[in-house]
Amino acid sequence: MNPELSITRFWNPVRITFGPGSLASLPDLFRELPGRRVTLITGQAIMRELGILDRIRTLLYDRDLAVYEGVESNPQIIQAQEAVDFARKNGAEAILGFGGGSALDTAKVVAATVTNGGEVLPLLTKERSLTAPSLPTVMAPTTAGTGSEVTRWATLWELEVKKKHSLEGPGMYPTHALLDPELTRTLPPYFAATTGMDALSHAMEAYWNRNANPVSDAHALEAVRRISEVLPLVVREPDNLEYRTRMLLAALLAGLAFSNTKTAAAHSLSYPMTLHYGVVHGQASSITLPALLEFNAEADRARMIQLAKALGGASVESGARRLQVLLQRVGLKTTLAELGIDEAGIALCVREGYTPDRAGHNLRDLDAAGMREVLERIRK
Ligand SMILES: [Fe+2]
CATH class of the missing domain: 1.20.1090.10 (Dehydroquinate synthase-like - alpha domain)
Structure with missing residues (x-):
């Protein structure tokens, strides 16, 4: 039978803002989210290359912005845990993920772990399951791309033991995806x-x-x-x-x-x-x-x-x-x-x-x- 004639279900709750220059919408998106304390999760190289951290600080001048710049490609559990500890220490009420798939995935793991309590590892090994929805998030990709800004999972790696882990749940969909093509322009x-x-x-x-x-x-x-x-x-x-x-x-x-x-x-x-x-x-x-x-x-x-x-x-x-x-x-x-x-x-x-x-x-x-x-x- 033609599948278009049967009942199907498609669900994606992410609010999408797209277009050149749309980074300027950042304050509007955060105004829709509760809380003033925002933790930015990103990789150092991206911030350096784009020289963009100051721009984000200016745009979010009325928030308490804490910046974690330690994400590397193929992000590891130990790094994600460091980012979680950083977000907790700064009382994160919302998360901004900025970068390629590694930064966005780390940001999603942070948002999920902060609300679900405990450490990253037991969530990844399924010793504990996700019960609470993640912190509100804005995800701004700088590659085209990962798709992570509109999915409900994240991938982390344990390179020394050659293992890959996924964390997934309906509460992990980002709140906002902010896609500004200007941000991808310097990608080699x-x-x-x-x-x-x-x-x-x-x-x-x-x-x-x-x-x-x-x-x-x-x-x-x-x-x-x-x-x-x-x-x-x-x-x-x-x-x-x-x-x-x-x-x-x-x-x-x-x-x-x-x-x-x-x-x-x-x-x-x-x-x-x-x-x-x-x-x-x-x-x-x-x-x-x-x-x-x-x-x-x-x-x-x-x-x-x-x-x-x-x-x-x-x-x-x-x-x-x-x-x-x-x-x-x-x-x-x-x-x-x-x-x-x-x-x-x-x-x-x-x-x-x-x-x-x-x-x-x-x-x-x-x-x-x-x-x-x-x-x-x-x-x-
Ligand atoms: Fe992929």
């Missing part, structure tokens, strides 16, 4: 490429997903169409505000799509690549996309043709080829060999690449043989 082309391809992965994973519904589908297809068009332009002309704006909007659409479906096989397979080979998230989460488009066509060719069309192709095979060309055009790798992942690495990815809450959503059943098939397609 390589990071624009990795974060942009991650957004493409979010959109495609939302579409070849067992949780997909007609509303997430519409967001996903539109995001795929827009990202495949504009991302090479952003990489070629990083300072072009129109391209940056189109890309940030496309990443937002991808975020909305997977906020209701979660990710699937590409993300599941990416985690061992990041943990054991240090592959940047967006490279790891997008390298398998061409192979997965063909793999998933065995389960539902008509759906994969829709994705291929959004990529500008007429068939699954031409869609997969276009994806490979897109990866190359934006400067990313298309084979595991280029990432230094050899036979032993492939075996490792097969062994550790099945996260039930990701791979279990994939349209086509994914077992060890399936994961090997996908990885073999991009071996070299």
Whole structure:
């Protein structure tokens, strides 16, 4: 039956403010939130590069603003705990997350841990569950992107023991997402490429997903169409505000799509690549996309043709080829060999690449043989 004729549910409560210059709305957004004491969670490099901390201080002159600048990429539990302690010490009543996915995810973990009490670790290991809604939050991404500004989960890492953790709950949706494309303008082309391809992965994973519904589908297809068009332009002309704006909007659409479906096989397979080979998230989460488009066509060719069309192709095979060309055009790798992942690495990815809450959503059943098939397609 046509899924559009059945009852489906899509829910996303995040209030979205979008557009160049919209950072100026920050005071209005905080005026809608209770409390005066705001903790800003961010990474030092971003603040330095953008020279933006003073601007935020000026905009929020009537709040008590405490600034935590210690977030690094692939944020670790110990760092998130430090940020929680900092927020508690400053009596945080609201949180401002500012930066890429790592800063926003850390900010979301802080907002959840402060209201739920205790430490970060037992929440991540599910020893304790989230019962209270998070502190009110404003999330301002500086990459396009993570989608974290419109999702209800956050990812943290324990790199020394090669583990990844997620914290998730309906109370973790940000209150406000503030998307100002001006903030993405200084993002260097390589990071624009990795974060942009991650957004493409979010959109495609939302579409070849067992949780997909007609509303997430519409967001996903539109995001795929827009990202495949504009991302090479952003990489070629990083300072072009129109391209940056189109890309940030496309990443937002991808975020909305997977906020209701979660990710699937590409993300599941990416985690061992990041943990054991240090592959940047967006490279790891997008390298398998061409192979997965063909793999998933065995389960539902008509759906994969829709994705291929959004990529500008007429068939699954031409869609997969276009994806490979897109990866190359934006400067990313298309084979595991280029990432230094050899036979032993492939075996490792097969062994550790099945996260039930990701791979279990994939349209086509994914077992060890399936994961090997996908990885073999991009071996070299
Ligand atoms: Fe991702």
